[in-house]
Amino acid sequence: MRTTIERIIYLLVIATLGGMVIQAGNLHSALENAVPVTPKELYAQLKKKGRKPQIIDARALKSVGDDDEAFEESHIPGAIPMPGCAMIKAPVAAQAMIQVGVPTIIVSQQGDEKTLTACQAKFSRARNLAGGMAAWEDADYPEEDGEYLPPKMGGGGGCL
Amino acid sequence: MTRFERIAYIASIVGLVSALLVLNGQNEELAESSNSPVTTASAEVAP
Numbered sequence: 243m244r245t246t247i248e249r250i251i252y253l254l255v256i257a258t259l260g261g262m263v264i265q266a267g268n269l270h271s272a273l274e275n276a277v278p279v280t281p282k283e284l285y286a287q288l289k290k291k292g293r294k295p296q297i298i299d300a301r302a303l304k305s306v307g308d309d310d311e312a313f314e315e316s317h318i319p320g321a322i323p324m325p326g327c328a329m330i331k332a333p334v335a336a337q338a339m340i341q342v343g344v345p346t347i348i349v350s351q352q353g354d355e356k357t358l359t360a361c362q363a364k365f366s367r368a369r370n371l372a373g374g375m376a377a378w379e380d381a382d383y384p385e386e387d388g389e390y391l392p393p394k395m396g397g398g399g400g401c402l
Numbered sequence: 403m404t405r406f407e408r409i410a411y412i413a414s415i416v417g418l419v420s421a422l423l424v425l426n427g428q429n430e431e432l433a434e435s436s437n438s439p440v441t442t443a444s445a446e447v448a449p
Contacts, residue, residue, distance in 0.1 A: 245403045252411040259418035266425035273432035 278372035281381045295345040297321040310351040316385045327361035335392045350374045
């Protein structure tokens with residue numbers, strides 16, 4: 243009898259703690275999505291070995307004459323082009339590389355919230371790059387130009 | 403209840419408490435970051 247009560251108490255404590263951990267995990271995901279990643283943080287993540295975040299470049303593929311730079315003029319190494327976060331606008335080679343459930347960094351020209359909101363509807367774990375491509379360039383971090391070339395061996399994240 | 407079973411329960415509780423503490427710490431940091439203005443390279447340029 244005493245053993246049964248003890249067992250029930252342990253299980254109740256474990257269940258309560260498990261529920262609290264799940265709740266804290268959900269809050270963690272929500273907060274993480276709300277906090278933009280700075281160029282410095284992103285550069286550090288890309289330099290590290292191991293799993294890297296997927297980088298989605300939501301700018302236009304080619305410049306159409308306005309002030310904003312396009313993907314083919316300059317982009318973060320390893321970034322996948324997806325103009326306006328619309329799958330249909332992404333190059334065919336890029337479409338195959340896009341994954342919706344992985345940690346994703348959204349790159350716009352200035353890091354605007356409108357683009358992020360559009361992208362968060364598609365990517366469950368999307369974070370904004372604070373200041374966008376302009377901030378990345380100002381910080382003098384590596385850039386590439388030209389059209390999108392998928393990596394030879396899997397992976398969709400950035401590489402430096 | 404065997405000794406092994408008791409140890410397993412206690413280990414589970416310790417693991418869950420540790421995970422909770424780590425997550426709470428990270429959540430506090432994230433909450434602070436989301437309230438403070440984010441410093442970017444472009445924003446650091448003096449006017």
